[in-house]
Amino acid sequence: MLQALLMGDKLVLMPRFDPLEAVRLVERERVTILIGVPMAYSMMLAVQDFDRYDLSSLLICGTGGAPCPPELAREMQERFGCAVHIGFGTTELAGGIAATSLDDSGTLQAETVGQAMPGMEIRIVDEQRRELSPGQVGELACRGENVMLGYYRAPERTAEVVDEEGWYYTGDLAVVDERGYLRIVGRKDDVIIRAGVNIYPAEIERYLEAHERIKEAAVVGVPAPIGGERTWAFIILEGGAEMTAKEVLRYCRAELEAHKVPDQVRFVADFPRASSGKPQKFLLREIALQEVNRKWSGLSEASTHLMNFVS
Amino acid sequence: MVRPIRGKYSFDEFRKLIAEELLVDEEEITPQTSFVTDLRVDSVRMVDMMLRLEEQGISIPLEAGWQIETVGDAYRSYLEGMPTELQRPSLVRGMVEG
Numbered sequence: 001m002l003q004a005l006l007m008g009d010k011l012v013l014m015p016r017f018d019p020l021e022a023v024r025l026v027e028r029e030r031v032t033i034l035i036g037v038p039m040a041y042s043m044m045l046a047v048q049d050f051d052r053y054d055l056s057s058l059l060i061c062g063t064g065g066a067p068c069p070p071e072l073a074r075e076m077q078e079r080f081g082c083a084v085h086i087g088f089g090t091t092e093l094a095g096g097i098a099a100t101s102l103d104d105s106g107t108l109q110a111e112t113v114g115q116a117m118p119g120m121e122i123r124i125v126d127e128q129r130r131e132l133s134p135g136q137v138g139e140l141a142c143r144g145e146n147v148m149l150g151y152y153r154a155p156e157r158t159a160e161v162v163d164e165e166g167w168y169y170t171g172d173l174a175v176v177d178e179r180g181y182l183r184i185v186g187r188k189d190d191v192i193i194r195a196g197v198n199i200y201p202a203e204i205e206r207y208l209e210a211h212e213r214i215k216e217a218a219v220v221g222v223p224a225p226i227g228g229e230r231t232w233a234f235i236i237l238e239g240g241a242e243m244t245a246k247e248v249l250r251y252c253r254a255e256l257e258a259h260k261v262p263d264q265v266r267f268v269a270d271f272p273r274a275s276s277g278k279p280q281k282f283l284l285r286e287i288a289l290q291e292v293n294r295k296w297s298g299l300s301e302a303s304t305h306l307m308n309f310v311s
Numbered sequence: 312m313v314r315p316i317r318g319k320y321s322f323d324e325f326r327k328l329i330a331e332e333l334l335v336d337e338e339e340i341t342p343q344t345s346f347v348t349d350l351r352v353d354s355v356r357m358v359d360m361m362l363r364l365e366e367q368g369i370s371i372p373l374e375a376g377w378q379i380e381t382v383g384d385a386y387r388s389y390l391e392g393m394p395t396e397l398q399r400p401s402l403v404r405g406m407v408e409g
Binding site: 194195224230245249250253257259261263265 | 333334335336347350351352353354355356359
């Protein structure tokens with residue numbers, strides 16, 4: 001928005017997002033650059049008769065604010081008929097960290113958040129904040145002139161995320177390739193620890209969402225009464241589609257390693273969501289926990305204790 | 312719900328329980344079916360499964376649990392545990408005692 005104001009471009013704003021109205025506006029106003037969170041694009045693509053609208057004015061679909069599954073990015077490229085520009089940033093860095101370029105291949109645009117922006121250093125670190133090699137998953141750290149001075153009146157919290165050398169630790173799990181293309185895997189605090197093995201929900205969610213009948217998936221770790229966490233997949237099916245948990249698991253078993261196959265599958269009409277549209281996973285976890293507690297209330301304390309030991 | 316006949320499950324009944332537990336089709340399971348390779352059952356899922364099978368009256372000795380590779384192995388362990396069940400610690404009791 002600020003860029004458009006700076007350049008003297010016309011801005012078409014929506015006081016409240018409505019997918020049908022958004023598509024109509026693109027056609028009527030001949031919008032060239034469309035900006036929205038991934039969820040907004042999913043909703044627009046689901047508009048009835050979407051392909052009848054003339055969206056040929058579009059040059060770029062820009063998105064960010066939440067992970068954009070590669071399948072969605074590809075569908076955006078194909079059906080909006082333009083480049084997809086995924087930006088990645090945080091408030092603590094006054095906006096951008098990385099972005100794809102219009103010169104990048106369709107695959108890079110769909111599967112990565114691009115390379116670090118000018119003036120931004122990035123690195124991937126382990127739990128001890130030691131730098132990892134390209135290809136290894138770890139926490140994304142960034143350094144540059146745009147790193148915040150600190151959280152307002154919270155020096156302790158600031159010290160937790162900004163070190164003495166000026167590196168800001170984002171809490172995002174990411175991997176960078178040899179050329180510096182960054183791929184976000186998930187949030188550090190989203191990691192499911194299942195019998196000592198780290199599982200990254202975003203990886204399973206991406207796999208599930210690649211299925212033609214699955215619209216959206218949210219994978220959470222739920223403490224199990226017999227040790228560690230178990231993986232629960234909450235799934236929203238495409239409109240009119242039908243699928244059983246057995247079919248979901250068969251699909252997962254075909255490609256995923258054993259420990260990544262969800263332990264439980266639940267179908268829901270929608271997720272509890274934050275105002276950004278992101279699923280509120282802590283609430284999904286609560287729903288699962290209630291079910292677990294009901295189911296396992298009969299398990300003896302002794303066996304629970306000992307199964308914890310085994311796991 | 313599968314019920315044991317005269318206190319002992321046949322392989323077909325055993326297979327049905329495994330299929331229900333792991334959400335797979337019964338037809339996919341034979342005695343040669345590998346838990347890890349075919350059914351993607353890792354050690355965590357194996358423990359969960361053994362514990363729930365115990366609720367159905369199927370006790371697989373803990374020490375055998377880690378050696379089991381196929382559904383046939385699991386069924387044999389169950390049968391071998393049957394006659395001496397009172398003397399041989401089951402999964403849950405074995406851990407309470409040991």
